[in-house]
Amino acid sequence: MEKINVALIGQGFMGRSHSNAWGQVRRFFAVPMMPVMHTVFGQEAENPQLFAENWGWQHAATDWEAVVRSPEIGLVDVVTPNYAHAPVARAALAAGKHVACEKPIAGTLADAREMVEAAESAGVQTFVWFNYRRCPAVALAHQLVESGRLGDIRHVRAQYLQDWADESIPLWWRFDKSLAGSGAHGDLNAHIIDMTRFVTGQEITEICGAIAETFIKQRAIASGMAGGGLAEGGGDTATMGEVTVDDTVLFLARFSGGAVASFEAARQATGNQNRNGFEINGTKGSVKFDFERMNELEYYDATLPRAVQGWNTIMCTHGGAFPDGHPYVENWWPDAHVIGYEHGFTNQAYDILRVLAGQPPTVPIPDFNDAYQTQRVLEASLLAAEQRRWVHLEEVK
Ligand code: NAI
Ligand code: SOE
Numbered sequence: 001m002e003k004i005n006v007a008l009i010g011q012g013f014m015g016r017s018h019s020n021a022w023g024q025v026r027r028f029f030a031v032p033m034m035p036v037m038h039t040v041f042g043q044e045a046e047n048p049q050l051f052a053e054n055w056g057w058q059h060a061a062t063d064w065e066a067v068v069r070s071p072e073i074g075l076v077d078v079v080t081p082n083y084a085h086a087p088v089a090r091a092a093l094a095a096g097k098h099v100a101c102e103k104p105i106a107g108t109l110a111d112a113r114e115m116v117e118a119a120e121s122a123g124v125q126t127f128v129w130f131n132y133r134r135c136p137a138v139a140l141a142h143q144l145v146e147s148g149r150l151g152d153i154r155h156v157r158a159q160y161l162q163d164w165a166d167e168s169i170p171l172w173w174r175f176d177k178s179l180a181g182s183g184a185h186g187d188l189n190a191h192i193i194d195m196t197r198f199v200t201g202q203e204i205t206e207i208c209g210a211i212a213e214t215f216i217k218q219r220a221i222a223s224g225m226a227g228g229g230l231a232e233g234g235g236d237t238a239t240m241g242e243v244t245v246d247d248t249v250l251f252l253a254r255f256s257g258g259a260v261a262s263f264e265a266a267r268q269a270t271g272n273q274n275r276n277g278f279e280i281n282g283t284k285g286s287v288k289f290d291f292e293r294m295n296e297l298e299y300y301d302a303t304l305p306r307a308v309q310g311w312n313t314i315m316c317t318h319g320g321a322f323p324d325g326h327p328y329v330e331n332w333w334p335d336a337h338v339i340g341y342e343h344g345f346t347n348q349a350y351d352i353l354r355v356l357a358g359q360p361p362t363v364p365i366p367d368f369n370d371a372y373q374t375q376r377v378l379e380a381s382l383l384a385a386e387q388r389r390w391v392h393l394e395e396v397k
Contacts, residue, residue, distance in 0.1 A: 001031075004098075004356060005038035007067045009088050010079035011051045014102050014129075015040070018079055019055035021345035028331045029350040032357035035075075041067050068092040075356070078102060081173045082181050086111035089368075093122040100127040100352055104190040104378065105371035107181030109396065112368075112375040119368045127352050128371035130194040132276065134347035136339070137297035137316040139327035139363045141199045141280070141287045144299065147323070150282030151302075156261035157279045158196050160188035161272035170222035171241045183245030185212065186378055188265035188276070193374045194366065196263075196278055199287070202255040204377045206392050210251035210385035215268060217243050251381040263381075295338040327362050 006022055008015060022035050040057040041064040042048030048060035061067045068076050068091045076092035078085050078101040086106050092099045099119070105128050106112040119126045132138055144150055162184075173179035180186065197203060218240040248266040255261060269275075277290035288298035288311070297314045317338060319330025328347045332339050351361035366374075380391040 001034050002357070003034040003036050004074040004353075005036045005072050006075045006077055007038055007070070007073045008040045008057065008077045008079060009064050009067065010084075011040055011042035011046055011048060012079065014079035015042070015051070016055070017342055017345050018077055018129075018349075019051075019057070020342050021349040022077075023056050024342075024346045025349040025353065028346060029353075031350065031353045032359055033353045035349065035353060038073060039067050039070070064088060065091060068097060069095045073097055075100060075352075081179050082107040082186065083173075083179045086115055089115050089126075090118050093118040093124065093126075096122060096124060098125045098127075098356060099368075100129065101368070101371075102129050103194070103371065103374075104181065104186045105368060105375055107179070107186070109375055109379040112372045113397075116368045116372045125355055126368040127348075127355070128366045128368065129345070129348060130191065130198075130366050130371070130374075131344040131348055132191055132195050132291065133198050133363065133365075134328065134344040134351070135289075135291070135294050135316075136326040136329050137289055137294060137314075138195060138199065140297050140314070140316050140322070141289060142201075142363055143322045143327070144285075144287060145199055145280070145282070146201060149285055149301075150280065150287065151284030153200050153202070153255065153257055153259040153280060153282045155279075155281040156196050156200060156255065156259050158192035158261070158277070159264040160184075160192045160266075160276040161264065161269035162188065162267050162274055163270045163272055165216070165247060165267035167216055167219070169219065171219040171243065175219055175243045175245055177244035180245055182249075182378065182382060183214070183243075183247055184265040184267045185246050185249040185382060188267070189249055189251075189263055189381070190374055190378060191276055192263055192265070192278060193377045194371070195276075196255075196261065196280070197374065198364065198366075199278065199280060200255060200257065200259065202257045202259065203373060204253045204261070204380075204393060205256050206254040206390060207377070207380045207384040208252040208254060208260075208390050210249065210381045212246040212249045212382065212385040214243055214245065215247045219243055249381065249385065251384060253377070253381075294340070 039059040052060035075098045221239045221241045253261045279288045286300040316326040380396040384391045
């Protein structure tokens with residue numbers, strides 16, 4: 001079987017989840033191409049050698065430019081903070097490598113556009129890790145809409161709420177516009193914009209108002225912030241720095257098929273630890289998803305007699321092809337032996353390998369151009385908030 005040497009650039013939170021995915025995928029899926037965990041890059045202080053030994057990478061490195069140029073590498077996987085996606089991806093594309101990049105595709109729209117152009121010139125495959133598409137319940141929602149079970153889509157409501165960003169959290173890269181691009185918006189709205197574009201199969205055409213707020217305007221500058229993982233300690237120095245991103249962004253939008261939509265992203269929504277989800281209402285039925293109950297999809301079939309209409313909770317753990325089974329599940333455990341966060345990444349690693357081997361992915365997988373469309377929506381809604389007006393997506397290219 002053909003092999004592909006993978007290089008991972010970054011070893012923080014996503015470094016661990018992607019390492020797990022690349023390690024597990026060949027065990028659970030009949031991969032059409034064998035991924036070889038060749039090299040992991042990390043900063044000197046992060047001890048990449050230890051990381052490599054823990055997670056099964058053959059080599060460790062502290063010079064990412066040399067790694068992406070190496071003739072041995074076939075696929076570069078980018079798991080750095082957002083500002084570094086573009087330089088790493090561009091260098092990898094210039095060296096003719098396939099690139100898989102974390103979300104949002106970039107910190108800025110200009111960087112995202114350049115990445116799309118570089119990918120087109122390189123003529124290689126690109127992927128963006130919008131992993132929630134690959135929860136079986138979300139993939140099932142996509143299949144239900146695609147097969148016409150929901151009829152015409154009229155309403156979309158999407159939220160991504162977290163509650164980790166109180167005053168005790170220091171000024172990580174996630175709070176610095178030059179490193180992150182935006183706050184909860186690019187971090188969280190990016191996921192639900194992608195998920196709702198994926199499930200509805202439609203594009204957002206207009207932002208009909210938006211509001212952005214930063215509640216905590218200064219944070220402590222703590223030592224050792226480079227890693228930036230959520231589990232790191234609080235600010236323990238007296239030096240404070242400016243927060244230059246939002247804590248929350250809410251916006252209203254229109255989809256190309258005529259549906260109206262609302263989006264909410266927040267990092268201080270007390271009581272919501274990682275609650276991302278949507279409700280989508282169509283003329284023939286509706287679906288609801290909540291990641292905190294990720295194995296379930298709520299489905300309402302409005303074509304049934306009114307007397308028996310009601311929400312059904314589908315346990316999305318039955319293997320097999322649609323309409324009898326749920327995507328990805330036959331490669332995991334028996335019915336109702338539930339899966340978790342990391343499985344979405346392994347499912348995505350499988351689909352990346354399928355595309356690299358010339359096969360269709362299980363469900364559509366975003367490339368750089370697709371993720372650029374999500375970035376345009378992010379940009380348009382920030383513009384709407386800043387200028388307090390409606391913004392047509394045509395304005396934002
Ligand atoms: P992190 O802060 O935990 O790790 C970042 C890693 O990048 C570290 O190993 C660091 O050494 C490295 N790095 C920092 N600056 C760099 C540079 N200039 N060049 C090369 N490497 C550099 O960050 P985390 O949480 O792993 O996030 C990384 C990316 O993954 C972000 O784009 C974030 O938005 C995305 N993410 C996606 C998630 C998803 O659900 N798909 C979940 C969490 C993060
Ligand atoms: C932090 O808000 C974070 O890790 C995001 O960066 C991810 O994209 C999200 O899925 C989980 O939360």
